[in-house]
Amino acid sequence: MKNIVAGVLDVAYLDQGPVDGPVVVLLHGFPYDIRAYDDVVARLSHAGYRCIVPYLRGYGPTRFMDAATPRSGEQAALGADLLALLDALGIGKAILAGYDWGGRAACVVAALWPERVTGLVSCDPGYNIQDIAKANTPASPEAERRLWYQYYLHGERGRAGLAANRGDFCRLLWSLWSPTWAFTEATFANTCSSFDNPDFVEVVVHSYRHRYGLVTGDPAYAQIEQALASRPAIVVPTIILSGADDGVSSKRDDRSAVRGFSGQVTRRVIEGVGHNVPQEAPDTFVDAVINLSGIV
Helix, strand or coil: CEEEEECCEEEEEEEECCCCCCEEEEECCCCCCHHHHHHHHHHHHHCCCEEEEECCCCCCCCEECCCCCCCCCCHHHHHHHHHHHHHHCCCCCEEEEECCHHHHHHHHHHHHCHHHEEEEEEECCCCCCCCHHHCCCCCCHHHHHHCHHHHHCCCHHHHHHHHHCHHHHHHHHHHHHCCCCCCCHHHHHHHHHHHHCCCHHHHHHHHHHHCCCCCCCCHHHHHHHHHHHCCCCECCCEEEEEECCCCCCCCCCHHHHCCCECCCEEEEEECCCCCCHHHHCHHHHHHHHHHHHCCC
């Protein structure tokens, strides 16, 4: 494990594989951490890739440099964190691969700074940039049911519940979102300690309130949020990975899944897999990265 100051964060990250290999940045989601990529990293580094796997803001050993920095979980902050990490590490261009929050960070950078991105692996919903202006448009009852945890965190009862029961709360989401994944208690415990980060609760709560326009964002990211509001197209080559048993992402057909992409894009639906694609289907995830880079 290494640390580097990148933007407003002291980022803890894994750096594995040959230093001169093609770079792939692997980005975890909520409520997970870098352990989701253990098998992916082992296989990609063996294949000659340099794998960079950071803990996102609010997770694990990653820390804010300044106590006065807002503990924002907004999409612009996640994208800015990723761009700052690339800059700090001197990485001009990389494959970006992620899911959930990590997939959002990757999509933000791919959309706004495509010159920094060789290719993109994004799990459902594929185009993972939030349309905040339309966030309060009701979805189907089934889709709304899947988002109960977001609405729970909109109130102070939810904030207190997450703070008091973060392990149980996150374990429940793992079970609901990946109903066919028989993860062990040891596997969950390997990740659960990352939720003890002192900023975890504030970053998570802000994320699920900001995306509905319930709270303001960090002014430092206002220009990025403004650019994202225009729904910029993603032009870099992309592979979308969709778990057929994902318990949180709404089901969609291929045509609607690839909206937002104007470059080469393909979608692969993985049977027997839920929300945590890299940990549940590491071989498929590795294949997607290799297919994008053309390395075999």
